[in-house]
Amino acid sequence: MPVIHEEVGRLIAEGESSTTHGAGSAKNAEILLLGLASLLSANPRRNEPIEDSCQGAVQNLACASAF
Amino acid sequence: MSLTHQPTPGSVEEATGALAGSLARALRGTSDGVGTRSPLASWDRRAGGLAAIRVLGADVLAPFLLTGKPLRQEEAWLVRAAVRDHPAPRGHTPEAALWGVRDTALTAALARLGVDASGWEGLAEPRAPGPLADDWVTLAADLVRLSTAAHPSLHPELRERLLDRRLDVARGLVRAMLRRDLLSAARLTRWLLTLAPDDLTSATLVHLEIAGHHDPRVRFEAAIARLLSDNR
Numbered sequence: 001m002p003v004i005h006e007e008v009g010r011l012i013a014e015g016e017s018s019t020t021h022g023a024g025s026a027k028n029a030e031i032l033l034l035g036l037a038s039l040l041s042a043n044p045r046r047n048e049p050i051e052d053s054c055q056g057a058v059q060n061l062a063c064a065s066a067f
Numbered sequence: 068m069s070l071t072h073q074p075t076p077g078s079v080e081e082a083t084g085a086l087a088g089s090l091a092r093a094l095r096g097t098s099d100g101v102g103t104r105s106p107l108a109s110w111d112r113r114a115g116g117l118a119a120i121r122v123l124g125a126d127v128l129a130p131f132l133l134t135g136k137p138l139r140q141e142e143a144w145l146v147r148a149a150v151r152d153h154p155a156p157r158g159h160t161p162e163a164a165l166w167g168v169r170d171t172a173l174t175a176a177l178a179r180l181g182v183d184a185s186g187w188e189g190l191a192e193p194r195a196p197g198p199l200a201d202d203w204v205t206l207a208a209d210l211v212r213l214s215t216a217a218h219p220s221l222h223p224e225l226r227e228r229l230l231d232r233r234l235d236v237a238r239g240l241v242r243a244m245l246r247r248d249l250l251s252a253a254r255l256t257r258w259l260l261t262l263a264p265d266d267l268t269s270a271t272l273v274h275l276e277i278a279g280h281h282d283p284r285v286r287f288e289a290a291i292a293r294l295l296s297d298n299r
Contacts (some may be wrong), residue, residue, distance in 0.1 A: 007121055
């Protein structure tokens with residue numbers, strides 16, 4: 001019971017720190033940014049501008065995920 | 068890509084989400100297809116059920132307060148058991164103050180439904196809310212925690228003091244939307260509706276109903292806000 005009571009207190013005191021993880025949520029956005037960073041670091045060729053890597057498919061996928 | 072937060076099975080958080088979903092359906096009149104069964108029925112027999120009732124506080128009475136459905140004796144008993152099993156903290160801590168405002172709203176909601184809660188074991192001592200934060204960010208964060216009192220008649224003193232802080236509440240709502248913190252946004256929408264509805268609350272409510280549909284707690288808060296808006 002003390003554990004349950006502690007969880008009740010925690011949930012009641014929960015404020016702005018969102019537990020919403022759905023599409024577009026603040027926390028999800030952090031994960032998306034990480035994913036975006038890893039995608040962008042997935043080596044565009046040296047002689048190729050980043051925005052053109054894979055004919056823009058990487059950027060399209062990243063934008064589709066983010067929005 | 069969509070990640071849905073999954074609470075730990077058997078946790079109070081999971082039970083709270085499930086209860087919020089049940090109450091949201093009741094508010095929309097779709098509980099059990101015909102809306103005859105109580106949204107609180109059997110919650111004392113479910114793991115974490117009474118704890119979930121305590122977490123949602125006065126909001127568990129929203130289907131009765133906002134739709135005019137009578138509160139049955141066994142439903143009042145469930146609320147009483149939840150309060151008894153999870154008593155409010157004592158003393159003069161910020162936590163005790165938070166529970167005090169919440170329990171003031173709960174007592175007022177019960178009174179409106181014909182239940183006298185005076186003498187209930189576990190209720191916080193009635194107390195006036197402390198001074199409101201001067202800055203709008205802190206004020207909004209405080210109001211998010213106090214959302215069970217966001218009803219025109221459950222905490223008149225707090226509502227009265229917020230009447231000249233409407234712009235600050237609106238700022239908090241916009242910030243929550245920008246942060247995509249939908250639960251906080253829904254709660255602040257309730258506060259704005261309690262003070263005075265406008266175009267911001269109408270647009271936000273539609274957004275919350277669509278974007279927050281996956282989260283039962285957002286769905287529940289949005290359903291309360293919708294009825295507050297419709298009942299004005």
